[in-house]
Amino acid sequence: MKLLKRLCTANGISGREENIKSIIKKEISGLCDISEDRFGNLIATVHGKKRDKRVCYFAHTDEVGFIISDYDEQGFARFVNVGGIDAAVLPGKVLCSGRRKGVIGVCPVHLLSASDKETVLKSEDLFIDFGFEDKKQAEKRLPVGSAVYFEPTFYQAGNEIFAKALDDRIGVRIMIDMIKSKPLYDTTFVFTCCEETGTQGAETAAYGLNTDIGVILECTTSAQTPDENGGKAVTLLGGGAVISYRDNGTMYDTELFALATFVAEKNGIKWQTKTLVAGGNDASAVQKTAYGASVAAFSVAARNLHSAISVANKNDYFSVLKLAKAFNDVIGL
Amino acid sequence: MERLFNEFEKLTRIASPSGHERALLEYIKKECEPYCDSVYFDKRGNLVCRKKNEGAKKLLLAAHADELGILAMYAEEEGNYRFSVFGGVNFPSLLYRRVNFTNGVVGVIVPDDGTSLSDLKLANLSVDIGAKSKKQAEKLLAPLTVGVSDSPAVKLGSRFVSRAIDDKVGCLILLELIRSVKSSKFDLYFCFTVEEELGLRGAKTVGFEIEPDIAIAIDVSSATDMIPIKRNGITLGSGAAIKVLDVGTVCDKELNAELISVAKKAKRRYQLDVADRGCTDAAALQFVKGGVKATVVSVATRYIHTPNEQADLNDVSDVIAVIKGYIEG
Amino acid sequence: MDSIKTLAELCSLYLPCSGGDDNVKRLLPVIKKYTSNITVTKGGSIIATLGDGNDRALIDAHFDEVSFVVTEIKSSFVKIASPFGADVRVLPASQLVILGKKEVKGVCFCMPPHLLDSARIGKTPLVTDIFVDTGLSERTLKSLVSVGDPVCYARRFEKLSKKRYLANALDDRIGCLLNIMLLERLSSSLPEGKSFDFSFVSEEEAGLRGAKTAGFGKGYSKALVFDVTFASAPKVASHKSKPLGSGAAIGVSPLLSDSLSNELKSTAKKNGIPFTLEVMGGRTGTDADAISVREGGIPTALISVPIRNMHSTAELCDIDDINAAAELAYRFLGGEI
Numbered sequence: 001m002k003l004l005k006r007l008c009t010a011n012g013i014s015g016r017e018e019n020i021k022s023i024i025k026k027e028i029s030g031l032c033d034i035s036e037d038r039f040g041n042l043i044a045t046v047h048g049k050k051r052d053k054r055v056c057y058f059a060h061t062d063e064v065g066f067i068i069s070d071y072d073e074q075g076f077a078r079f080v081n082v083g084g085i086d087a088a089v090l091p092g093k094v095l096c097s098g099r100r101k102g103v104i105g106v107c108p109v110h111l112l113s114a115s116d117k118e119t120v121l122k123s124e125d126l127f128i129d130f131g132f133e134d135k136k137q138a139e140k141r142l143p144v145g146s147a148v149y150f151e152p153t154f155y156q157a158g159n160e161i162f163a164k165a166l167d168d169r170i171g172v173r174i175m176i177d178m179i180k181s182k183p184l185y186d187t188t189f190v191f192t193c194c195e196e197t198g199t200q201g202a203e204t205a206a207y208g209l210n211t212d213i214g215v216i217l218e219c220t221t222s223a224q225t226p227d228e229n230g231g232k233a234v235t236l237l238g239g240g241a242v243i244s245y246r247d248n249g250t251m252y253d254t255e256l257f258a259l260a261t262f263v264a265e266k267n268g269i270k271w272q273t274k275t276l277v278a279g280g281n282d283a284s285a286v287q288k289t290a291y292g293a294s295v296a297a298f299s300v301a302a303r304n305l306h307s308a309i310s311v312a313n314k315n316d317y318f319s320v321l322k323l324a325k326a327f328n329d330v331i332g333l
Numbered sequence: 334m335e336r337l338f339n340e341f342e343k344l345t346r347i348a349s350p351s352g353h354e355r356a357l358l359e360y361i362k363k364e365c366e367p368y369c370d371s372v373y374f375d376k377r378g379n380l381v382c383r384k385k386n387e388g389a390k391k392l393l394l395a396a397h398a399d400e401l402g403i404l405a406m407y408a409e410e411e412g413n414y415r416f417s418v419f420g421g422v423n424f425p426s427l428l429y430r431r432v433n434f435t436n437g438v439v440g441v442i443v444p445d446d447g448t449s450l451s452d453l454k455l456a457n458l459s460v461d462i463g464a465k466s467k468k469q470a471e472k473l474l475a476p477l478t479v480g481v482s483d484s485p486a487v488k489l490g491s492r493f494v495s496r497a498i499d500d501k502v503g504c505l506i507l508l509e510l511i512r513s514v515k516s517s518k519f520d521l522y523f524c525f526t527v528e529e530e531l532g533l534r535g536a537k538t539v540g541f542e543i544e545p546d547i548a549i550a551i552d553v554s555s556a557t558d559m560i561p562i563k564r565n566g567i568t569l570g571s572g573a574a575i576k577v578l579d580v581g582t583v584c585d586k587e588l589n590a591e592l593i594s595v596a597k598k599a600k601r602r603y604q605l606d607v608a609d610r611g612c613t614d615a616a617a618l619q620f621v622k623g624g625v626k627a628t629v630v631s632v633a634t635r636y637i638h639t640p641n642e643q644a645d646l647n648d649v650s651d652v653i654a655v656i657k658g659y660i661e662g
Numbered sequence: 663m664d665s666i667k668t669l670a671e672l673c674s675l676y677l678p679c680s681g682g683d684d685n686v687k688r689l690l691p692v693i694k695k696y697t698s699n700i701t702v703t704k705g706g707s708i709i710a711t712l713g714d715g716n717d718r719a720l721i722d723a724h725f726d727e728v729s730f731v732v733t734e735i736k737s738s739f740v741k742i743a744s745p746f747g748a749d750v751r752v753l754p755a756s757q758l759v760i761l762g763k764k765e766v767k768g769v770c771f772c773m774p775p776h777l778l779d780s781a782r783i784g785k786t787p788l789v790t791d792i793f794v795d796t797g798l799s800e801r802t803l804k805s806l807v808s809v810g811d812p813v814c815y816a817r818r819f820e821k822l823s824k825k826r827y828l829a830n831a832l833d834d835r836i837g838c839l840l841n842i843m844l845l846e847r848l849s850s851s852l853p854e855g856k857s858f859d860f861s862f863v864s865e866e867e868a869g870l871r872g873a874k875t876a877g878f879g880k881g882y883s884k885a886l887v888f889d890v891t892f893a894s895a896p897k898v899a900s901h902k903s904k905p906l907g908s909g910a911a912i913g914v915s916p917l918l919s920d921s922l923s924n925e926l927k928s929t930a931k932k933n934g935i936p937f938t939l940e941v942m943g944g945r946t947g948t949d950a951d952a953i954s955v956r957e958g959g960i961p962t963a964l965i966s967v968p969i970r971n972m973h974s975t976a977e978l979c980d981i982d983d984i985n986a987a988a989e990l991a992y993r994f995l996g997g998e999i
Contacts, residue, residue, distance in 0.1 A: 080942060277404075566733075623705075
């Protein structure tokens with residue numbers, strides 16, 4: 001959990017993932033061959049027994065966030081979103097860039113008409129207030145092009161983890177654990193960049209790897225609420241490892257899906273599958289690049305994905321970890 | 334015509350929604366094996382049938398094996414199943430459609446009570462399989478079972494109606510070519526692709542190993558001759574539809590010119606097709622490595638993506654003749 | 663080379679998105695004036711190569727322009743569709759040219775306000791309601807034009823003031839001009855060990871299609887893309903546009919190489935070249951999106967020139983911005999002063 005905390009509280013929007021990668025490198029150095037491709041994906045290869053097929057695991061290092069695009073004369077920052085962020089989660093949120101903090105400003109509620117109160121502004125109409133006195137000062141202290149993040153948060157309560165960027169540091173954490181526990185067979189672990197901008201990292205990595213099987217470790221969406229514990233929730237916190245059959249980006253390999261559920265049942269690992277077709281991940285790129293590959297995805301369910309604080313269940317995390325390890329011992333043979 | 338229809342009808346007996354094409358492809362594989370030098374599934378499950386002519390230009394012909402269908406997601410307390418769909422359907426066409434699931438269960442797609450026609454969406458549609466409760470529903474039908482419309486092929490003179498003419502008719506055309514082509518000026522790769530309806534997913538990788546020089550997708554194209562007739566488009570019975578462009582591909586002019594001259598020489602009918610909606614596997618195949626000359630030859634089809642698509646067997650035969658003429662040179 | 667003259671020449675060409683090999687035939691003679699080392703790709707793009715060093719860079723601009731396509735011919739009218747992102751709002755009473763066996767001029771029919779259905783008043787005409795009026799008989803028309811033929815905005819190239827020009831297809835003939843300017847300048851001072859492929863790619867407006875394959879397998883160490891961006895104007899938000907005359911817009915995005923973007927920035931600063939930063943959160947909407955992820959990834963930089971009225975009948979640019987982009991690219995690619 002300590003390592004997960006370090007990963008979640010480190011900052012890395014798409015394309016600016018050095019902080020995350022350096023934590024990973026430190027953790028796994030000496031345990032595997034490490035290389036970095038020119039798009040910025042970190043590739044770790046663990047040598048074990050040979051197997052017939054090449055097997056790669058994927059988790060992405062980037063998180064959603066912002067880049068400053070412009071300042072007005074008073075020093076208010078305009079910004080662009082990196083990754084899919086619902087503007088509804090933004091007003092009043094404290095953001096940070098390096099040590100500097102700022103807030104997404106809101107018009108006082110007193111001044112709004114009834115209809116304005118119900119309207120969510122678009123990101124492009126919002127601004128970040130870093131407290132700069134004017135444009136000149138702003139440009140000097142935090143130049144246009146600087147990355148901005150949700151404020152780092154991480155704490156646990158009961159079985160639940162509350163943190164920024166669980167998507168997908170949780171997958172990164174699981175891969176690090178897998179590397180440390182020495183897989184039985186040759187396995188490649190790819191820490192991909194730029195998933196949130198459209199899986200470009202996985203696309204470039206998969207091109208060179210020519211893998212036969214790709215397993216994506218993710219943090220996926222849950223719409224579970226006090227009133228919705230059924231199908232509309234998509235996945236449930238505490239419902240176990242999410243084994244994907246289908247999402248918006250991918251129809252998963254039906255044989256791998258069947259095998260994964262079998263492995264879960266056999267090892268007494270709690271599992272669930274998405275009840276609606278929702279979300280997408282690196283699988284779509286891995287499956288369709290170059291010669292293509294068979295893909296599977298195991299995810300930890302989380303609420304409030306792509307916001308300042310997402311919420312996941314510790315037991316689900318352990319379920320995915322256990323499943324990923326057990327699965328790796330039986331595939332590609 | 335009778336034989337063509339019968340061969341088509343055989344293909345419609347096997348359900349093959351996106352991602353679940355294997356059963357159909359195994360059938361096609363068996364049919365092709367006697368006529369091909371090699372027949373294999375690639376990594377993504379696309380079926381590739383090669384008629385070797387080492388050293389000649391490589392021609393890749395693609396038809397997609399997948400069809401529209403539904404996937405049972407979860408059962409409600411009342412026993413109805415919520416579902417997702419494969420491919421682009423307009424929701425009104427789903428209403429009260431009878432569905433055959435691959436385990437033999439039959440269901441009917443119904444709207445939630447009180448849903449207005451203009452507000453149809455997956456969230457207020459379900460399949461009624463006659464179950465009284467969630468428990469009974471799950472016993473009858475496991476979640477993640479696929480189903481297709483219960484609308485078998487019927488011949489109407491030279492025309493025929495069926496579910497999944499898109500693109501089982503393309504598979505039929507490829508099969509007929511595989512059976513009948515004797516000599517070829519190309520190294521021939523017949524590809525039956527997966528998951529076209531989900532965004533050309535199978536075709537994106539099928540060309541990577543083959544590295545074709547030329548790619549032709551065989552698919553259906555939307556006819557515009559339903560009442561009231563719009564004249565600016567292709568029509569049933571007017572011959573092979575040679576695509577000029579669609580949303581995904583500006584088709585190769587030279588290649589089209591060759592196809593047209595073959596058609597003229599063989600006295601086969603053809604029509605030019607400009608489609609401002611939809612695209613085909615050619616849109617993916619054109620990007621293989623350094624690029625591939627690509628075009629699309631289609632069978633004009635009415636009511637595409639509904640349970641009862643309609644096409645004309647004369648057009649099917651025209652497409653076969655044009656492609657065959659092109660291959661044999 | 664007179665850059666204005668070359669720009670005028672480039673803008674005078676009809677290079678519709680769906681022009682295929684005909685585009686290559688029209689554009690080749692212009693490029694051939696500057697080099698003979700030219701390849702045409704299967705995707706209908708043109709690559710002009712300079713040098714044979716092992717450190718190979720790709721410099722990309724697209725030559726295609728937004729265009730329409732003929733769907734039906736009826737009496738003296740031609741019906742069109744707009745599959746490639748053209749601005750339909752500007753069509754009523756605009757001049758178009760149909761590229762049939764011959765170029766056929768026409769004017770878009772517009773319903774006189776007196777006769778307009780009241781529900782349509784104040785609304786953009788539907789492209790399905792637009793007819794190009796050619797004045798020819800149906801028979802003549804059918805002998806010249808067939809379904810699928812491309813349709814372009816009629817050409818114009820006007821000098822509005824000392825520095826500002828009005829033309830069609832500045833998106834992205836400006837990029838083509840920059841390619842040619844660099845080709846000419848670098849050929850007399852080619853940096854040691856380097857070589858450059860200047861690609862003039864097809865079908866960008868249809869979805870970055872030419873750039874997906876042009877120069878495949880050449881092992882580029884980096885790529886530089888030239889395109890246009892939005893210039894400030896009334897009704898164009900100031901934080902989403904760059905003023906005309908503000909210099910070269912350097913792209914910053916997760917999908918572009920940060921180190922190349924920084925290099926462009928410091929090169930501009932060092933040489934006193936005016937520039938702005940154009941920040942994007944992911945996809946840039948240019949060929950860079952296709953090139954940066956190609957073949958396992960090619961580190962890519964983006965320089966854009968602001969223009970007004972993008973994708974319309976009359977785009978507008980400032981020659982200073984073009985010169986700034988050319989100078990920046992030249993220094994960036996290692997050209998000597």
